[in-house]
Amino acid sequence: MSVTPEDVRHVARLAELAVEEADLPALTAQLDRIVSFVAQLEGAGASGPDASVAAPNGTALRPDLVNPRPLARPPAAFAPEFIDGFFLVPKLGVMDES
Amino acid sequence: MSAGEAAREVGQRLRAASRLNATLAWSDAALEAEAARVDAMPVPGPLHGMPVAVKDNIVTTEQPTTCGSRMLAGYVSPFNATVTDRLRGAGALIACKTNLDEFAMGSSTEHSAYGRVLHPLDPDRVPGGSSGGSAALVAAGVVPAALGSETGGSVRQPASFCGVVGVKPTYGRVSRYGLVAFGSSLDCVSVFGRTVSDAQRVLASIAGLDPLDATTVDQPPLETLPGPASLTGRTIGLPREYFPPDLHPGVKAGCDAAIARMKELGARIVEVSLPHARFAVPTYYILAPAEAAANLARFDGARYGARVTVEGDIRAMYRATRGLGFGAEVRRRILTGTYVLSAGYHDAYYNRAQGVRARIAGDFALVFASGVDFLFTPTTPTPAFKAGEKTADPVAMYLADVFVCSANLAGLPAVSLPVGRSEGLPVGGQFMAPHFQEAGMLACAATLERHLDATREVAR
Numbered sequence: 001m002s003v004t005p006e007d008v009r010h011v012a013r014l015a016e017l018a019v020e021e022a023d024l025p026a027l028t029a030q031l032d033r034i035v036s037f038v039a040q041l042e043g044a045g046a047s048g049p050d051a052s053v054a055a056p057n058g059t060a061l062r063p064d065l066v067n068p069r070p071l072a073r074p075p076a077a078f079a080p081e082f083i084d085g086f087f088l089v090p091k092l093g094v095m096d097e098s
Numbered sequence: 099m100s101a102g103e104a105a106r107e108v109g110q111r112l113r114a115a116s117r118l119n120a121t122l123a124w125s126d127a128a129l130e131a132e133a134a135r136v137d138a139m140p141v142p143g144p145l146h147g148m149p150v151a152v153k154d155n156i157v158t159t160e161q162p163t164t165c166g167s168r169m170l171a172g173y174v175s176p177f178n179a180t181v182t183d184r185l186r187g188a189g190a191l192i193a194c195k196t197n198l199d200e201f202a203m204g205s206s207t208e209h210s211a212y213g214r215v216l217h218p219l220d221p222d223r224v225p226g227g228s229s230g231g232s233a234a235l236v237a238a239g240v241v242p243a244a245l246g247s248e249t250g251g252s253v254r255q256p257a258s259f260c261g262v263v264g265v266k267p268t269y270g271r272v273s274r275y276g277l278v279a280f281g282s283s284l285d286c287v288s289v290f291g292r293t294v295s296d297a298q299r300v301l302a303s304i305a306g307l308d309p310l311d312a313t314t315v316d317q318p319p320l321e322t323l324p325g326p327a328s329l330t331g332r333t334i335g336l337p338r339e340y341f342p343p344d345l346h347p348g349v350k351a352g353c354d355a356a357i358a359r360m361k362e363l364g365a366r367i368v369e370v371s372l373p374h375a376r377f378a379v380p381t382y383y384i385l386a387p388a389e390a391a392a393n394l395a396r397f398d399g400a401r402y403g404a405r406v407t408v409e410g411d412i413r414a415m416y417r418a419t420r421g422l423g424f425g426a427e428v429r430r431r432i433l434t435g436t437y438v439l440s441a442g443y444h445d446a447y448y449n450r451a452q453g454v455r456a457r458i459a460g461d462f463a464l465v466f467a468s469g470v471d472f473l474f475t476p477t478t479p480t481p482a483f484k485a486g487e488k489t490a491d492p493v494a495m496y497l498a499d500v501f502v503c504s505a506n507l508a509g510l511p512a513v514s515l516p517v518g519r520s521e522g523l524p525v526g527g528q529f530m531a532p533h534f535q536e537a538g539m540l541a542c543a544a545t546l547e548r549h550l551d552a553t554r555e556v557a558r
Contacts, residue, residue: 008433015391015436016398016413017429018421027433030492034434037493038380038447046453062312069310071176072159078176 003032101147101191105133108149108193111240118216118238120231122154123161124194131160132191143189145303148296150185151235151244154195155202155278156287158182165278166200166210169423170403179276180311181245181287181304188303193241196231200425201394202247202280204228205255205498208489209427218260219522223482226256226498229290233260236290243300244290249281250382251502253288254514258477258526261516261552263291265301265540268533269509270315272301273308281389284382284506294515294544298322301536321537325544330364332542335470339375340501346480348520351556353476356517356527359549360474370470372461377454378504383496384438384451385507390428391435397423430492459508466532472539475501477514477526501528511536513543518556525556 005028012019019027081088099107109126136147157163157175164170182192199209207215207230215230217223218238225234229246233256236244246253248266257264266288277287287304291297302320336357341350361367399405399419406418424432438447465473479500488495505512510530517527527546531539 003437007437011433011436011440014440015432016395016416016420017424017432018417019429020421027430030430031433031437033491033493034383034430035437037496038384038434038438038451041377041380041384041447041450041454044374044377044381044450044454044457046450046457062309067309069177072178073176 003028003035007031099147101133101136102130104147104149105129105191108191108241112194115235115238115240117221118218118234119213120197120215120234120238121151121194122164122166122197122212122231128160129191129193135186136189136191139189143187144299145185146189148190148243149193149241150190150300151193151196151232151241152182153198153229153232153244153246155198155247155280156181156245157276157278158192158195160192161195163195163278164212165202166198166212167423167425167428168211168404169397173403175276177276180273180308181276184304185245185300190300190303194235196229196235196244198231199228200428201278201390202228202249202252203390203427203431205252205495206483206485206488207231207256208485209425211425214485217482219524220482222484223523224259224485226259226478226482228252229288230256232290233257233262233264236260236262236292239292242292243296245300245304246288246290247277248286248288248506249284249386250506251499253290254477254502254512254526254528255499257290257514258516258528259482259524261519261524261526263294263297263516263543263547264514265289265291265297265536266505266512267301267305267536268511270313271305271317271320271511271534271536273311273314275308275310279393281386282393283389284386286506294325294513294540294547295322297513298540298544315534317534323537323541325541325548327545328364329360329542329545332364333366333368333469333471334360335368335370335465335473337370337372337375337465337473337475339372340475345476346520348481348518348523348556349476349479349525352518352520352525353474353527355556356546356550357474360546363545363549368470370465370468370473372458372465372504374454374457374461375504378458378507379496379500381451381454381458381507382499382503383434384447385455387431387435388439388448389435391432391439394424394428394432399423427492455507458504462504462508462510462530471531472542473530475528475530477501477528481520481523481525505530509533511539513539515543515547516552517550518552518554520556522555524552
């Protein structure tokens, strides 16, 4: 197994993740290292998923009920203004782009 | 001591421990408000006045929840996690939010956007991860207990490195509502304590069915049993795959001493085999990144936290925000997870790993059905490693979880407790138990804890 820079570009597109060209060689080498490592499962003898689930109660489903839970802050605190059919929401955070 | 006095004391201790970089959000005012709430409770709860630190991937309405990521800088949740509601209901004080590997991905707490956490005994070493901030605060004596979370050993591994107790409950024992999702089939809110008893009390207070998490299981309340006087009648299995020839001599000596003490206390010790144990780490590093890639898709600049504004369409904004907002390890996991789920690779990686996961769980079921009550193993292959030692090679870092991640894959409860020191660094031993057998497992751990001097140097 060997991961190519094109593979990394492809999965980065699928994952909606910007990857700088300068980071590509290192990222390709790391992903290749990880994928080669996990590929040792080929020797584990299991080929496909097993119906048994590790969770002690199997796959639990909750009743399909609408059960709204009160929020600590009412919706009006998130979206205090409504203009031209759009909610105006406060800016949640600013990422330092430096 | 009143809750007010406890709050003032924990404030002083948090200030004194600031060099560890273990906290992300706390304030004297928030502590005072917590104390006033506790002192006003008409009936003292089982954790009355106990300060408990909370890992910063568990949401609280009073402080930001950043998950150690730039992506969630300044994010404040509009609701509380079930576990924090339950801690408060039991009379605990939420002391602070603690630093962690970004989105709980890491084994050293070096992968936080807010800087690495220092090991309390040696600032050049890591406290383990990803719940390193919680572990360091308990080890430094700032709080008697803390919440962390486990996806693949992220409480037991740092507990072992820092010389404290770390308990991972059965998957389904504790609600995940309000725990920011990483690998949903593996994630467990877990507990640190200075002693088994402290961890046991906190776990009992947060456990139980929650209608807001469909994976919680209706079980009788978790009993907090005292450690019995002897271990007569108990069968402890030692899985040979967990004692490899190259095990660190200090770790081996610590575990050997604990095993000898359990024998003296009357336990029957038997060697057992978990033949698929060697596949646990590669299985984990397929399934956990696959689930993470899906869970972290929601952090896109539109719904939570910060946004990077760029020229182009909305996908350009997603890519720029995620590219800048996530750190190196989270990016690697998202790319790995997307790769193993992508067309052409899904069967070879993801489906195969699901099959191996079932076999790993099956190994445990067979051993427990053969009459073994609990398994005992080292928690980690080495004591705490140096900062920077494993950051260049992600796989070397992943192998720090080799003895802990099986319990997550099989959904089993497990506890790490200190069993000695090697060159001054703590060494941990681990018990694993069948599903929902936490009470008996913790009682056994409490007995061993009482009969071990965990600060004793055990290495050659």
